[in-house]
Amino acid sequence: MSALTRLFFDPVDSDRQRAASRYQFTGDRRLWLVPVALGAAFLALGLALGFGDLQRFFYAYLVGWAFAVSISIGALFFVMIQHITKARWSVTLRRIPEMLAANLPLLGVLGIPVLIGYHDLYHWSHADLYEPGAGFDYILAGKASYFFAPFEAGAFPFFWVARYVVFFVLWSVIARKLYTLSVGNDTEPSAENTFKLRKVSAWGIPVSAVAVSFFSYDMLMSLEPHWFSTMWGVYYFAGGWLGALCLVTFLALLLKRNGMLQHEVSTEHLQDMGKFMFAFVVFWTYIAFSQYMLYWYGNLPEETLWFHKRAFEGYGTVGQALVWFHFVLPFLILLPRFSKRFYPILGVMAGWLLVMHWIDLWWVAMPSIIPAGDHYGAAEAHALLAPAMEGAQTVLTNMQQAPILSDGVPEIASPESALPEAALFDTLKAHLVPAKFHLVDILCGLGFLFLLPGLTLLRASRHALTPYNDPYFDDSLRFENV
Amino acid sequence: MATVTSRTAYAAPGGNGNAGAKSLEEAPLVQGNLSFHDITELVSEHTEKKTPLGWFLAFSLALTGLGILGLAIAYLVWNGPGVWGLNNPVGWGWAIVNFVFWVGIGHAGTLISAILFLFRQKWRTSINRTAEAMTLFAVACALLFPTFHVGRVWLIYWMLPLPNQMAMWPQFKSPLLWDVFAVSIYGTVSLLFWYVGLIPDLGTIRDRAVKAGRTLRARIFGFFSLGWTGSNRNWRHYERAYLLLAGLATPLVLSVHSVVSFDFAISIVPGWHTTIFPPYFVAGAIFSGFAMVVTLMVVARKVYNLENLVTIDHLEKMNIIILVTGTIVGFAYITEFFIAWYGQVQYEQYAFTNRAFGPYAWAYWTMMSCNLLFPQLFWVKKFRRSIPVMFAISITTNIGMWFERFVITVTSLHRDYLPSSWDYYQPTMWDVLLFVGSFGLFFTLFLLFLRFVPMVAIAEVKGVMPQADPHFYHHGDGHGTPAELAEVADYQQDAYAQTAQDPQGTPSDDAS
Numbered sequence: 001m002s003a004l005t006r007l008f009f010d011p012v013d014s015d016r017q018r019a020a021s022r023y024q025f026t027g028d029r030r031l032w033l034v035p036v037a038l039g040a041a042f043l044a045l046g047l048a049l050g051f052g053d054l055q056r057f058f059y060a061y062l063v064g065w066a067f068a069v070s071i072s073i074g075a076l077f078f079v080m081i082q083h084i085t086k087a088r089w090s091v092t093l094r095r096i097p098e099m100l101a102a103n104l105p106l107l108g109v110l111g112i113p114v115l116i117g118y119h120d121l122y123h124w125s126h127a128d129l130y131e132p133g134a135g136f137d138y139i140l141a142g143k144a145s146y147f148f149a150p151f152e153a154g155a156f157p158f159f160w161v162a163r164y165v166v167f168f169v170l171w172s173v174i175a176r177k178l179y180t181l182s183v184g185n186d187t188e189p190s191a192e193n194t195f196k197l198r199k200v201s202a203w204g205i206p207v208s209a210v211a212v213s214f215f216s217y218d219m220l221m222s223l224e225p226h227w228f229s230t231m232w233g234v235y236y237f238a239g240g241w242l243g244a245l246c247l248v249t250f251l252a253l254l255l256k257r258n259g260m261l262q263h264e265v266s267t268e269h270l271q272d273m274g275k276f277m278f279a280f281v282v283f284w285t286y287i288a289f290s291q292y293m294l295y296w297y298g299n300l301p302e303e304t305l306w307f308h309k310r311a312f313e314g315y316g317t318v319g320q321a322l323v324w325f326h327f328v329l330p331f332l333i334l335l336p337r338f339s340k341r342f343y344p345i346l347g348v349m350a351g352w353l354l355v356m357h358w359i360d361l362w363w364v365a366m367p368s369i370i371p372a373g374d375h376y377g378a379a380e381a382h383a384l385l386a387p388a389m390e391g392a393q394t395v396l397t398n399m400q401q402a403p404i405l406s407d408g409v410p411e412i413a414s415p416e417s418a419l420p421e422a423a424l425f426d427t428l429k430a431h432l433v434p435a436k437f438h439l440v441d442i443l444c445g446l447g448f449l450f451l452l453p454g455l456t457l458l459r460a461s462r463h464a465l466t467p468y469n470d471p472y473f474d475d476s477l478r479f480e481n482v
Numbered sequence: 483m484a485t486v487t488s489r490t491a492y493a494a495p496g497g498n499g500n501a502g503a504k505s506l507e508e509a510p511l512v513q514g515n516l517s518f519h520d521i522t523e524l525v526s527e528h529t530e531k532k533t534p535l536g537w538f539l540a541f542s543l544a545l546t547g548l549g550i551l552g553l554a555i556a557y558l559v560w561n562g563p564g565v566w567g568l569n570n571p572v573g574w575g576w577a578i579v580n581f582v583f584w585v586g587i588g589h590a591g592t593l594i595s596a597i598l599f600l601f602r603q604k605w606r607t608s609i610n611r612t613a614e615a616m617t618l619f620a621v622a623c624a625l626l627f628p629t630f631h632v633g634r635v636w637l638i639y640w641m642l643p644l645p646n647q648m649a650m651w652p653q654f655k656s657p658l659l660w661d662v663f664a665v666s667i668y669g670t671v672s673l674l675f676w677y678v679g680l681i682p683d684l685g686t687i688r689d690r691a692v693k694a695g696r697t698l699r700a701r702i703f704g705f706f707s708l709g710w711t712g713s714n715r716n717w718r719h720y721e722r723a724y725l726l727l728a729g730l731a732t733p734l735v736l737s738v739h740s741v742v743s744f745d746f747a748i749s750i751v752p753g754w755h756t757t758i759f760p761p762y763f764v765a766g767a768i769f770s771g772f773a774m775v776v777t778l779m780v781v782a783r784k785v786y787n788l789e790n791l792v793t794i795d796h797l798e799k800m801n802i803i804i805l806v807t808g809t810i811v812g813f814a815y816i817t818e819f820f821i822a823w824y825g826q827v828q829y830e831q832y833a834f835t836n837r838a839f840g841p842y843a844w845a846y847w848t849m850m851s852c853n854l855l856f857p858q859l860f861w862v863k864k865f866r867r868s869i870p871v872m873f874a875i876s877i878t879t880n881i882g883m884w885f886e887r888f889v890i891t892v893t894s895l896h897r898d899y900l901p902s903s904w905d906y907y908q909p910t911m912w913d914v915l916l917f918v919g920s921f922g923l924f925f926t927l928f929l930l931f932l933r934f935v936p937m938v939a940i941a942e943v944k945g946v947m948p949q950a951d952p953h954f955y956h957h958g959d960g961h962g963t964p965a966e967l968a969e970v971a972d973y974q975q976d977a978y979a980q981t982a983q984d985p986q987g988t989p990s991d992d993a994s
Contacts, residue, residue: 282733
């Protein structure tokens with residue numbers, strides 16, 4: 001096996017010859033072949049179709065990639081938290097998040113298109129913002145060193161790229177350690193491995209937490225370079241952590257359906273994953289609500305701008321859909337005990353929430369530059385809505401002309417002050433025409449949605465599917481929800 | 483093909499797994515080889531014995547504090563909040579600082595009882611009763627401050643949305659009103675949770691009182707134990723209720739301090755208006771709450787001879803939580819600072835520079851060292867398990883968390899948008915006396931609790947002991963490895979051991 005594969009795909013050589021066969025991947029190879037092939041095909045197709053509009057492609061790619069990275073980081077945290085809390089219940093399914101987190105080095109490479117397309121993606125990268133003149137932006141000039149240091153503003157964003165490299169190296173080192181120690185323990189069990197895993201997790205958690213915060217500022221928050229939110233790191237993490245819980249559950253169900261992990265991962269473990277999913281649906285909502293509510297209440301223009309773009313102008317439909325389908329619906333469905341123990345519902349909800357997480361990131365990224373009404377069919381929609389808008393226009397004009405109070409301020413009610421027809425039409429149009437998912441967005445999203453589990457399953461097919469020599473393995477087998 | 487399995491690797495001594503000097507074995511939660519009866523005795527006796535002189539000494543000290551509180555409140559109500567050190571830009575001083583300080587402390591109890599219960603953290607059983615009691619008393623102390631801050635305390639009921647002839651309605655858009663609801667719901671649910679958990683133990687105390695012939699005592703505990711018999715049906719209902727309350731209390735742990743943080747974060751005061759406040763306040767609350775539990779338990783376990791129940795392992799786990807939450811809080815401070823720079827809003831930038839280097843820099847750096855720096859000592863296992871170190875850090879944490887609220891409140895207010903209003907805030911004697919007095923109230927209630935209520939959850943502790951395992955006494959029938967059998971033999975044979983052999987026998991000493 002080449003050094004490159006070891007570095008980016010699987011640091012441990014296949015141990016199928018030595019590991020206990022009953023815990024190994026016995027499924028059809030199509031189980032990983034199909035998602036990997038589909039994922040690669042979708043990404044290639046996305047690139048092919050996106051050539052006409054490279055900016056759209058870069059945005060679509062960024063969303064898909066940030067989605068995959070967030071889930072892998074969530075999986076990394078999941079593993080570390082299990083070790084640091086000496087958790088026993090989760091041992092039998094711990095290999096799945098370990099395999100997921102091992103995608104991080106590869107995702108570091110797959111992020112290169114984002115680095116290439118940074119000029120299309122990030123408004124702050126435009127040199128003319130920092131040159132004296134009409135385009136000068138004193139706010140961005142003030143924070144330019146965060147992106148460009150040690151070079152001058154508008155040059156190569158060295159600091160930004162350097163952070164990218166540092167973050168992925170850190171995550172990769174942690175993920176690799178967690179992975180090699182755990183997989184190594186299958187064939188050469190030793191209590192030492194457990195102690196080492198705890199040690200790595202102890203320093204890994206704070207290091208990764210700091211990294212994920214700044215990563216989220218760099219990659220997603222800086223898409224709107226004027227906007228800022230101290231909650232942003234938590235928001236990105238909350239979504240990714242939930243995504244990781246869902247993908248782990250989904251993969252466990254998939255493996256079980258294909259005849260693996262029959263006795264190791266039981267309904268009890270899956271119910272606990274379901275509880276976690278339920279709890280972190282609420283946690284994501286708590287974070288999202290706090291961020292939104294505080295800016296809405298403060299009503300400062302530099303802060304509300306971000307939400308204004310996402311609450312109106314076509315993206316509002318998506319924002320509202322997130323409330324209903326990323327929170328209300330999964331909350332109600334995952335609440336009863338029954339649905340967490342019934343595999344079809346649990347599996348569907350895991351997939352559902354993964355899609356919602358992608359839509360969440362899409363809603364975060366897309367409005368930054370790309371206006372909602374800017375898609376095929378917008379003109380038709382405008383024409384369709386025109387009669388309704390004319391009616392609304394009449395009503396509003398009448399209201400403005402009618403005296404509000406019997407002896408109120410008379411000059412307000414003059415017909416001259418009514419909104420110009422064209423302006424009103426534009427406003428209503430912008431509010432009523434929903435944003436659309438572009439085909440390239442969907443292709444890139446599906447690409448990563450398939451690639452991530454596909455690569456994980458391919459890696460899983462080379463080793464045991466469960467850390468069967470973990471000292472707490474027996475405890476985990478015995479685990480029951482009482 | 484011979485493969486190694488976890489059974490062969492770790493089960494037998496001398497296997498691969500035991501090669502290292504360190505062991506994966508965890509010490510039992512209850513130490514000292516105690517039987518169920520010993521636990522009952524150990525906890526109950528403190529409510530039954532003659533009141534020791536030391537308790538009276540401590541209680542008179544606490545009563546003095548309570549007296550100071552009464553005096554401070556009387557003076558305050560007579561003269562109005564003008565007796566405090568509030569000035570023109572700093573309209574919120576020690577009162578809100580103390581309110582948030584006490585509410586924060588009141589978070590550990592329900593976190594331990596509800597969230598750690600849902601996470602099946604068995605170690606919580608030794609400390610949950612005390613922590614919950616502490617929670618209730620801290621919430622009581624917290625409520626004092628906003629109650630009297632309204633000035634005309636006799637109109638405090640206007641806070642509630644009561645229908646009235648004047649058609650006056652509270653301001654529903656104000657987070658201060660949300661506080662009224664959030665804190666009162668939290669207080670109510672915490673009280674219910676605490677009381678429900680107490681019922682089996684109250685039954686135990688009642689039965690012991692009956693046996694000792696103390697009728698009045700038996701009557702009182704009989705009333706409060708709601709006819710507990712320890713029957714199967716009783717236990718089923720009890721456990722169902724406990725689980726439901728834990729589920730309901732869990733979101734409350736997060737919501738209360740989130741709402742408290744909204745008091746600051748919804749306003750557009752630089753340094754207050756930041757989105758990370760809700761989770762960061764929750765982390766800070768857990769941080770300070772656990773510090774207070776450590777402060778109290780380090781003393782109580784020694785005085786009440788509970789070192790086998792509240793072991794060093796328990797304290798170590800709490801210290802780890804202090805380390806984690808302290809680091810989260812510290813990272814939130816740094817994030818605020820960074821985003822103030824990144825956001826390039828000059829007011830925010832000024833507020834944060836002023837915090838760190840302005841007139842209140844002394845408070846800021848006290849906060850930073852107590853909350854971020856000192857808890858980092860807990861990375862060292864030796865310090866996590868050292869009573870003097872943890873006691874010192876629990877005290878500095880309490881100080882640091884008080885200063886956090888002071889820094890947030892005062893530094894942001896004392897530099898108004900109008901430089902002509904700028905002023906330096908200093909508390910008066912009445913601010914100080916009210917705060918000292920609130921400790922009097924806290925310790926009065928806490929000492930009464932220690933004296934009259936079983937301070938450790940007897941039934942719950944028994945539930946996590948090895949003897950509670952239904953198969954514990956059945957190892958002779960071919961199940962269990964020799965190592966496990968040897969472990970069983972180490973345990974003292976208690977009343978349950980005999981009844982296990984004699985199915986008709988009944989445990990004689992208590993109902994739980």
